[in-house]
Amino acid sequence: MTATVKTRRKSSARSKAIVKATSRAFEEHFRNPARETYVLRLYITGTTPRSCMAVANIRSICEEHLAGRHDLEVIDIYQQPDEASAQQIIAAPTLIKQFPHPPKRLVGDLSDRERVLSILNLASTVQPG
Numbered sequence: 001m002t003a004t005v006k007t008r009r010k011s012s013a014r015s016k017a018i019v020k021a022t023s024r025a026f027e028e029h030f031r032n033p034a035r036e037t038y039v040l041r042l043y044i045t046g047t048t049p050r051s052c053m054a055v056a057n058i059r060s061i062c063e064e065h066l067a068g069r070h071d072l073e074v075i076d077i078y079q080q081p082d083e084a085s086a087q088q089i090i091a092a093p094t095l096i097k098q099f100p101h102p103p104k105r106l107v108g109d110l111s112d113r114e115r116v117l118s119i120l121n122l123a124s125t126v127q128p129g
Contacts (some may be wrong), residue, residue, distance in 0.1 A: 008119050036069065038066050040070060040095060043084055043089045043093060044074060053110070058127065093110065108120045
């Protein structure tokens with residue numbers, strides 16, 4: 001019973017942190033709409049090759065296109081199954097763009113860079129190679 005109480009508190013604290021980050025991004029959007037902060041959550045399954053690839057890919061994209069204006073949270077669904085359940089995650093890796101609106105989801109290792117940029121509405125910022 002004690003473990004269940006701790007898990008609920010942990011989820012509650014995490015939920016409050018997410019609300020705070022989303023609120024901060026929302027406020028930043030109105031102060032400077034051109035530099036809105038992205039709130040991203042990546043759900044992974046441990047340290048599998050696909051999970052590691054997804055983490056590396058989204059970090060690379062964030063560094064290149066969202067430097068200083070993103071909040072990326074990586075959630076291992078083995079360690080936090082309640083988080084995955086609350087967000088109705090049925091496959092991993094799954095990326096959720098919570099802000100700016102509209103929220104969007106992308107499942108996979110995020111190796112299709114153009115698709116990820118399109119989902120994040122960053123396709124127009126891609127520099128020709």
